[in-house]
Amino acid sequence: MEWEVVIGLETHTQLRTNTKIFSGASTTYGAEPNTQACEVSIALPGVLPVLNKEAVNCAIKFGLAVNAEIAPRSVFARKNYFYPDLPKGYQISQYELPIVGKGAMTIQVPAVGKNAAYEKVINITRAHLEEDAGKSVHGAVEGMSGIDLNRAGTPLLEIVTEPDMRSAAEAAAYAKKLHELVQWIGICDGNMQEGSFRCDVNVSVRPKGTEKLGTRREIKNLNSFKFMQQAIEYETRWQIETLEDGGTIQQATVLFNPDTGETRAMRSKEEANDYRYFPDPDLLPLAITEADKARVSAQMPELPEAMKLRFETQFGLTSYDAASLTASRELAQYFVEMIDAGADAKPAANWVMGAISAKLNAEEKTLAESPVNSVSLASLLKRIADNTISNNAAKQVFEAMWNGEGEVDAIIDAKGLKQVSDTGAIEAIIDEVLAANAAMVEEFKAGKEKAFNALVGQAMKASKGKANPAQVNDLLKKKLGA
Amino acid sequence: MALSTEDIKKIAHLARIEVSDSDAAATLSKLTGILGLIEQMQAVNTDGIVPMSHSQDVVQRLRDDVVTKTNQREAFQKISPAIGNGSEARAVDGGLYLVPKVIE
Numbered sequence A: 001m002e003w004e005v006v007i008g009l010e011t012h013t014q015l016r017t018n019t020k021i022f023s024g025a026s027t028t029y030g031a032e033p034n035t036q037a038c039e040v041s042i043a044l045p046g047v048l049p050v051l052n053k054e055a056v057n058c059a060i061k062f063g064l065a066v067n068a069e070i071a072p073r074s075v076f077a078r079k080n081y082f083y084p085d086l087p088k089g090y091q092i093s094q095y096e097l098p099i100v101g102k103g104a105m106t107i108q109v110p111a112v113g114k115n116a117a118y119e120k121v122i123n124i125t126r127a128h129l130e131e132d133a134g135k136s137v138h139g140a141v142e143g144m145s146g147i148d149l150n151r152a153g154t155p156l157l158e159i160v161t162e163p164d165m166r167s168a169a170e171a172a173a174y175a176k177k178l179h180e181l182v183q184w185i186g187i188c189d190g191n192m193q194e195g196s197f198r199c200d201v202n203v204s205v206r207p208k209g210t211e212k213l214g215t216r217r218e219i220k221n222l223n224s225f226k227f228m229q230q231a232i233e234y235e236t237r238w239q240i241e242t243l244e245d246g247g248t249i250q251q252a253t254v255l256f257n258p259d260t261g262e263t264r265a266m267r268s269k270e271e272a273n274d275y276r277y278f279p280d281p282d283l284l285p286l287a288i289t290e291a292d293k294a295r296v297s298a299q300m301p302e303l304p305e306a307m308k309l310r311f312e313t314q315f316g317l318t319s320y321d322a323a324s325l326t327a328s329r330e331l332a333q334y335f336v337e338m339i340d341a342g343a344d345a346k347p348a349a350n351w352v353m354g355a356i357s358a359k360l361n362a363e364e365k366t367l368a369e370s371p372v373n374s375v376s377l378a379s380l381l382k383r384i385a386d387n388t389i390s391n392n393a394a395k396q397v398f399e400a401m402w403n404g405e406g407e408v409d410a411i412i413d414a415k416g417l418k419q420v421s422d423t424g425a426i427e428a429i430i431d432e433v434l435a436a437n438a439a440m441v442e443e444f445k446a447g448k449e450k451a452f453n454a455l456v457g458q459a460m461k462a463s464k465g466k467a468n469p470a471q472v473n474d475l476l477k478k479k480l481g482a
Numbered sequence B: 001m002a003l004s005t006e007d008i009k010k011i012a013h014l015a016r017i018e019v020s021d022s023d024a025a026a027t028l029s030k031l032t033g034i035l036g037l038i039e040q041m042q043a044v045n046t047d048g049i050v051p052m053s054h055s056q057d058v059v060q061r062l063r064d065d066v067v068t069k070t071n072q073r074e075a076f077q078k079i080s081p082a083i084g085n086g087s088e089a090r091a092v093d094g095g096l097y098l099v100p101k102v103i104e
Helices: A053-065 A168-184 A225-244 A290-298 A304-315 A319-325 A329-340 A345-363 A374-385 A391-402 A408-415 A423-436 A438-445 A450-462 A469-480 B005-014 B021-042 B073-078
Strands: A003-014 A076-080 A090-094 A103-109 A118-131 A135-138 A144-148 A155-161 A197-207 A217-222 A252-257 A262-267 B096-100
Touching (some): A003 A168, A003 A225, A053 A118, A053 A155, A053 A168, A053 A290, A090 A118, A103 A168, A118 A168, A168 A197, A168 A225, A168 A329, A197 A225, A217 A225, A217 A262, A225 A252, A304 A319, A304 A345, A329 A345, A374 A391, A374 A408, A423 A450, A438 A469, A450 A469, B005 B021
Parallel strands (some): A217 A252
Antiparallel strands (some): A003 A155, A076 A090, A103 A118, A144 B096
């Protein structure tokens, strides 16, 4: 039987606010344990939550970015469960009336093997505001667990998709796109090591061609795209094998072990999901007006999709190039800075995605760490455009710039890479080459086109690569009467 | 909706409240009474009425995103409950609140 995997994601993004969602305690990462845990964070009796305006703005930004309905009225609810890192005995979340409703995102799924790359729309079910829990530290003291409540109350936006993905690759492509988007609009720092972006993945399988969803298992807390893909692939195989062996799938929460590459069930307690949600009487309904939306909208940067289309129409870039350049805000910014500094769009795009990307990948650097900034790279491209140097020479100059040997013009001078565009000088070189390669000239005259290229090569070599190749071509043609 | 003693035990467990067998019967009749009242209310036609999520007809006030809380760890940890036996009992270690060991 052929099987189909069905995947939906729930992503917890920590919002980039200064303070917690319901109190004025700092959210700075890495502070000494409990030094940022105020009376609201540790849930002393009698404290009351007061909602953070910026957390609400972040949620609105996300809603606008995925073209979602933003609820004019949403409600906070208590999700009840007991765990020591949740001192109130409930998490304040949103249940029936979330702040962000249905929306959608277009993802680019990369080519794998013989399967070509394609685009797909992933529907967003909802996104809601909630507070993060604290952290439990096991093993520091014998027989006890230590609790750090610095993280308790940090604002989260939980983003839930429809079960629209059909492969691990699609799930990873969605997660990457979402990761980029929340950073692009500035609502999340995207730091996965610090837990700012955590994914729970719901996986089920069904016979291909059927409609009814299979029983799902939820893989919790994946904090790397690589692990996500591995975990989904393992989980899918496991579910198919279990069903083919005549077994059934029990709904469960599972954890992925990166060392073994396997998933295993975490808790199966039947009451685990009985959260008894009810509206939190400590918080009034949250009202968002059209004016609020307009105000937030005005603060939004140009979105990647819009920028991609603009790059296509304004600069004549291909859809693929435009998509690559808008894969991150940093990259798009770098490209725009090059254009502003006078570089032509097409070569700028090629250099950013070619030479720069290759170097960054090889040295595992981010664009911010690139030794060649956008303005310097633009001035290199200007020297190619005005025929000062050839493309080949530009590669050497780039290499030198990357190694910190100075600015473009200084490097061109120091290495003597200036292209010879003086017709007289080039003619002299060509005459020498023609005299020295009479056999090739005969071959060309006998109809061998290849001989022409060989002669161009000889002329370039004779000029030590400095002759302007286009001029060499033209002059050679003239001399040979071609 | 009819409740059973089983339900009472489950609800009590979810709320981490201890209800003895003898109390369970009395609790059952009280809760059944409350559910009866809810059933009565559910008979009212509420078509077209927005569900009420708060008793006051006002909306949430928002707070500016400015740090207003200072570190009061020392004061809070002075009053946190100690666990363990006799002289071994303590409430904190290295700034962490201590609780009986919890492992998933």
